[in-house]
Amino acid sequence: MMHLLAAEAIDHTGNDWQLVLAALLGIATVVVLITWLKVHPFLALIIGSGVLGAVSAVAPTDVVTSFSGGVGTTVGGVGLLIALGAMIGGMLAESGGANAVVHAFTDRVPPGRLPWVMGGVAALIGIPLFFEVGVVLLVPIVLLAAANTRQPVLRVGIPALAGLSVLHGLVPPHPGPLVAIDALGADLGRTLIFGLIAAIPTVVVAGPLFGEFISRRVPLAAPRALVGAGVGDRATTGDEPREATPAGRPATGAGGVDDPRDVDALDGDPRTTPRRRPGLGATVLTVLLPVLLMLLRAIGELTLDEDNGLRSFLDVIGTPVIAMLAGVVLSMFTLGAAVGFGRERISATLGGSLPGIAGILLIVAAGGGFKQVLIDAGVGDLVGRFAQDLNLSVLVLGWLVAVGIRLATGSATVATITAAGIVSPLAEGLDASTVALLVLAIGAGSVFFSHVNDAGFWLVKEYFGMTVGQTIASWSVMETLISVVGLLAVLVLSLVV
Template sequence: MTPLAVVLAQAKETAPAAGATQLVVATLLGIAVIVLLITWLHVHPFLALIAGTAVLGIVGGLGPDKTITSFTNGVGSTVGSVGVLIALGAMIGGLLRDSGGADRVVEAVTRRVGPRGMPWALAGLAALVGIPLFFEIGVVLLVPVVVLVAARTRSSVIRIGIPALAGLSVLHGLVPPHPGPLVAISALKADLGLTLLFGLIIAVPTVIIAGPLFGRLASRWVPLSPPSEREAAAVAGRAGGTGDDGEPAGPPEPSGPSGSSGAARVAAAERTGRQVRVSAAVAVMLTPVVLMLLRAIAEVTLADGNPVRSALDVIGEPIVALLVGVVVAMFALGLPSGMSRRGLTDSVGGALPAIAGILLIVAAGGGFKQALVDAGVGTLIGQWAGAAALSPLILGWLVAVAIRVATGSATVATITAAGIVAPLAAGLSPATVALLALAVGAGSLFFSHVNDAGFWLVKEYFGLTVGQTIKSWSVMETIISVVGLLLVLLVSVFV
């Protein structure tokens, strides 16, 4: 018997609601409904996930009543465990944006680095900025900088832009507090501190390979003339936004930084003429990450009951760490930038409407995941994987890859794949479960193409054709996914 089979035999399993064939058909139909609604009819993923859950539950033998119960339970548990964290992370991002802190970090890096080191600097900058910011917000902040740097250094936009996109994408898929990793952690009951630690270890070489190294090669595949200063200004002027997993937004309304809401524009306007320190902005970005890492280190190095460990267990709890990050951002960025108390409130509140769609998708995905669990689909797949001696890390990656390519949504891929492979996590060591969450996250980034809003976002901002976007952005995403899996497997050898 394989080690995986032993683990599954020891795990508490959910009795399947129907036979194996019926459950497989139900799962495929449910996923197919989600895929077709999102890609063909352009239905919002929130509604598509509800419809997919209904098909899964009814065809899979749960029946209407149990399907509704499973879905609502999944929505409630997901919002309770993940929704608050997403909201707090968005608040930190809003304060960074409206105080000008993110802009100051960008300016400081680009002012001190020469043309040769610029791809490396932008990769590191994007990774740093990407810790508290959602991918779309990071793109809006960095694209004008990328194009302007390319114009001033007479470099290819691809060579400068790919490293920045790689830094943002890797952090988005592998490192909390982004929605995808948080959902995987919640579904698999992984330790957030360990996942964060392993995620950062894996993220660094992944960004290097998919960013500066691949960017040099991609600039030869996609030869573009350096933009003029006028073209760079035009790109900065049309930097709008996009909803998570939705269509690219149209031209932005007249607004403040990064297309912020009306309340946030008021908050940003208050800081005119006053700049925050770069060190303060960096400290705000790293505060939640450092607190969660300290908790993970304390759990490994200090005995249970140690007062230092007990204190770090509390302050390193994700919701506490992010809440501390919000408070630090208010005092280190908001007030020094000139915001009033009303301005702070407006900035924090203005960050929430933009994540409403994300929260709904994550919540509906949690309902779909719970229907999978209650129907016994995950248990069935776990049994098959055990019989085939297939590594749970590879299985999680493959499932996420299939759903990502089909739907174009990294969030939907992470949610669905984590729900399917959740039974594999039962009985595995905490380190292996953390790596399983990262394997799912890596799979969710595989080959972004025409059904992904990020694909069109990159295409339009960089002025590429569809073919050029595939040769650069899509290949970069695939490299991130494959390298991420290989590094997950490598780390699993030592833990």
């Protein structure tokens, strides 16, 4: 309720040109601070909010009230889900469950189908994992699979990267989609259904099809397999911390064990190291349980009457927090106790997954405050009137705004937050399906053409041993394909829902 009070309290000038200047200077401040002065996005968004409020002639106390309200609302709506998702991802990584899923599929398919399987498996394990963690887990397996089948590295690697990136940009419970859902007031279940539908053609085009094309044009020598201490060391420099086992080897989830199927051969305390492989079916169920519960809720809302008892039950178990919590509890058994972890190790793994997302939560929170200042200052209403004058589709508008901020800042999260704040007033007059599609359009725009100002660009470059030119030709073009094909899928869905 705090941000609603702030919306009433702020008294902006109503001068359209002043609001345009305020928005441009506020966004420019964030861009310059992040890209040129290398200020952390959390601080950049706070300072940008102050600039926006000052130029739009909003009282300083009202800016603070609006910003604080946006922070509180965003953390309350999104922070819990990000934390619970990180816990599931932590259990999946540390137990070796992710590697078990990958090997279960890649070891049983002909070489010609390997890129397709790799894209699908990456999308599956990408549901609960942050992109950076997925890369750390998958790269050693990609290189090993490419070497064993004598295929070009990019033919196998691009589908894996595409599967991770598409899920990261389009499908909750990843931070970007969750922030947009919260900002636009979209229905999570409906967005999840549409996101999964849009993800299928997007992964296919940007993954196996583009991988086949680019692998013939960018000859890439396979770098040395990133196993052992190399992967463990790299993992500690990212957003998500990795732990070493008592034997001094990287934790299983970091890809440090030469063959994840031999986890029962590890030495050490059974309370701290996995003694058995996670079951494939149990691992897949754990990953998909939150998604299934939220999908069941969405299906119930579409097919059952409001006073139906089954719908009421589905509404409860499909509530995002309940669904994610169910996934965490299940992971404690299927990816914890079932592989031989003691209670201390399970607790340490769950707790250890949280410090790594602190930065993400702070950026998301500050972005929510920046978004609220944009809205309360009247920038969103101005953009809405502008879009009506141009007769521009709200879906295309959301995509274009996200693309512009993505190119400037290199941050998909900042692009999603800012774009959602700018176009959020337009969502008020839209039906529930269109609002859900608007979330996806913004998410698609937020991954457009990753280049040198994006940390993901350098992560992929280093792990695959590519030059800057090779990374642009492969990774950057793949991200652009994801963005464009994702938007086209959203526009097609808008014709039928």
